[in-house]
Amino acid sequence: MSAHTSIVAQLIDLMRLERMPAGTHLAAQKLADRLRVSRSPINAALQGLHDAGIVVREANRGYFLARDGSSLDADDKLIEQLAGEPDVVTRTYFSVAEDLLSGALPMECTEVQLRTRYGLTTAQTQALLARIANEGWVSRRPGYGWEFSSMLTTADSLLQSYRLRMALEPAALLEPGYRLAPAVIERCRQAEWHLLEGGMETDTADQLHNRGVSFHESLVEASGNPFFIDTIKRVNRVRRLLSYRSMRDRVRYRQHCEQHLEVLALLEQGLNEQASNALRAHLVSTLKNLGDIRNLLTSRTTTHGSE
Known part of the structure; x- marks a missing residue:
C-alpha cells in the first residue's frame, strides 16, 4: 500500500x-x-x-x-x-520542488545526481522525472541530463498564468451551446463543501491543487471549445510547481470555496453572463491574494542571485 x-x-x-x-x-x-x-x-x-x-x-x-x-x-x-503517508516518489517530488524554488538545486542535473541527492533507486528516480516531465517543468537535455524550466521558478510566472486564465476562463462560459451537466455541478459542489467542512486544513497539497484544477477545468470543458480546453489544461500542468508553495497560506481557501459555489449556482440557473463576471472577480481576487503572499513565492534570482 x-x-x-x-x-x-x-x-x-x-x-x-x-x-x-x-x-x-x-x-x-x-x-x-x-x-x-x-x-x-x-x-x-x-x-x-x-x-x-x-x-x-x-x-x-x-x-x-x-x-x-x-x-x-x-x-x-x-x-x-x-x-497513509505519501510514497517515496511523492515525498521526493515536493523536496525537489522546494529545493528548485529555493535555489538549492541546480537548473541542470543528471539522474545520478538526483538519485544520490535524494537517496532514490533507479526506478524511483525515473518515476520522479516522468511525473515532473509530464507536468512540464523539466525536459531532457540534448545528449545527456535534465534541465528544469526557469519559467516556473519565479513569482511572476504564477501571476502571469492567472492573467492568462482571467482572459480565457470567463470567456469560455459565454461560448455558444455552453452546458455544465447537473451531475458535474453536484460533483463540484460536493468538493467545495468537503473543503469548507475541514478539508482545506487536512487535504494534502496534491489534493488541494487537484480539486481546484478539477473545478476550473470542468467549467471550461463545458464550453465544448477544444482550444479553450487545451490551453487551460496546459496552463494548469505548468503552474503546479508554484501553486504548491502558495498553498502554505490556506486561510484564503474559504473565500475561494464560497466564490466557486456562487459561480456554480449562477450556472445552474442558466445565468452564464453573471457567472462569467463572478468567475472573473474570483480570479482577480485570487491574483490579488497571490500578490499579497509574494514572499512565499520568492524567486531564485532574488534569493540566490541570477543563474
Whole structure:
C-alpha cells in the first residue's frame, strides 16, 4: 500500500464526493484518465482497496465498489489508514520542488545526481522525472541530463498564468451551446463543501491543487471549445510547481470555496453572463491574494542571485 497511497487517497476522494453506489464498475482506464496517471498505479491502488474490503474483484470483469461511496464519510479511521503517508516518489517530488524554488538545486542535473541527492533507486528516480516531465517543468537535455524550466521558478510566472486564465476562463462560459451537466455541478459542489467542512486544513497539497484544477477545468470543458480546453489544461500542468508553495497560506481557501459555489449556482440557473463576471472577480481576487503572499513565492534570482 505505501507505494500507492497518493492514488488510493484520490480514489477514495472520488468515491466519496461522487457518492458512487455499491456495485459501481471501477474501470481502470477511466480512473486513470480522471486522475491523469497510467493504469499501473490505478490497478495497484484497486488491489489495495480490494484487500481492505472496499472493492470486490470479479473474474474477467474487473473491480466493483463493495459499498456506497457515501458510507466512507463516516469511516475516517479506515480512510486515514488507507491514505497513509505519501510514497517515496511523492515525498521526493515536493523536496525537489522546494529545493528548485529555493535555489538549492541546480537548473541542470543528471539522474545520478538526483538519485544520490535524494537517496532514490533507479526506478524511483525515473518515476520522479516522468511525473515532473509530464507536468512540464523539466525536459531532457540534448545528449545527456535534465534541465528544469526557469519559467516556473519565479513569482511572476504564477501571476502571469492567472492573467492568462482571467482572459480565457470567463470567456469560455459565454461560448455558444455552453452546458455544465447537473451531475458535474453536484460533483463540484460536493468538493467545495468537503473543503469548507475541514478539508482545506487536512487535504494534502496534491489534493488541494487537484480539486481546484478539477473545478476550473470542468467549467471550461463545458464550453465544448477544444482550444479553450487545451490551453487551460496546459496552463494548469505548468503552474503546479508554484501553486504548491502558495498553498502554505490556506486561510484564503474559504473565500475561494464560497466564490466557486456562487459561480456554480449562477450556472445552474442558466445565468452564464453573471457567472462569467463572478468567475472573473474570483480570479482577480485570487491574483490579488497571490500578490499579497509574494514572499512565499520568492524567486531564485532574488534569493540566490541570477543563474
